[in-house]
Amino acid sequence: MPIEAVIFDLDGVIVSTDGLHYQGWQRLADEEGIYFDREINERLRGVSRMESLEILLERADRTYSAKEKQEMADRKNGYYCKFLHERLGPNDILPGVMEFLAELRRRGIAMAIGSSSRNSPTILEAIGMADYFDATADGNDISRSKPDPEVFLLAARRLGKRPEACLVVEDAEAGVTAALGGGMAVLAVGFASQDSRATLSAPDLASITVERILSFSLESA
Ligand code: BG6
Numbered sequence: 001m002p003i004e005a006v007i008f009d010l011d012g013v014i015v016s017t018d019g020l021h022y023q024g025w026q027r028l029a030d031e032e033g034i035y036f037d038r039e040i041n042e043r044l045r046g047v048s049r050m051e052s053l054e055i056l057l058e059r060a061d062r063t064y065s066a067k068e069k070q071e072m073a074d075r076k077n078g079y080y081c082k083f084l085h086e087r088l089g090p091n092d093i094l095p096g097v098m099e100f101l102a103e104l105r106r107r108g109i110a111m112a113i114g115s116s117s118r119n120s121p122t123i124l125e126a127i128g129m130a131d132y133f134d135a136t137a138d139g140n141d142i143s144r145s146k147p148d149p150e151v152f153l154l155a156a157r158r159l160g161k162r163p164e165a166c167l168v169v170e171d172a173e174a175g176v177t178a179a180l181g182g183g184m185a186v187l188a189v190g191f192a193s194q195d196s197r198a199t200l201s202a203p204d205l206a207s208i209t210v211e212r213i214l215s216f217s218l219e220s221a
């Protein structure tokens, strides 16, 4: 079936926020005396804030109450939001993104954001794209985070498109699982580009054309 809409993950697909998330979690881990490194940080890609904290706490030597966990998640988010306000801007939009989006728009393909992040509105505002997409669905709108397909199905519904007519662009394993689980094709980029389950893959959006993804959908129709 031809692709009528493309749903983009935000962090790691449209914008580079990975380093800021990492610094926020590292600071929290240091304060709590919990071991944390970049390899553990990779496991947080696409995963919700609370689930990310649970992964970080696997290395803790004591248990934490629900109240303590909430305080820790809030503390990390405070650091992360401060970094977003101080450092995030249009220069953090990833290579090829603006050209790819402009070409989709020229061809009349609908575009949405489907992100696990509850900071999506702040991030889109900071990079000057608050009004760019035809629809957005994010961590504020859903009860089940990726790898559950909820956020992508909601984005498709907000666009008025059937899942089979949507292609998701993702950089996280959890996001690839979510897209496939929702019955959508998926273009895996960045860290997910080695994921053999993906429909298409590319190192980044500068390395694949809109023509390629649209011709693929016609080939497989
Ligand atoms: C995802 C990121 O987009 O959002 C994850 O890949 C992050 O690393 C998740 O944990 C939740 O983000 P936030 O901004 O709501 O803490």
Ligand code: MG
Pocket (backbone or CB within 6 Å): 009, 010, 011, 012, 013, 045, 046, 170, 171, 172, 175
């Ligand atoms: Mg991502």
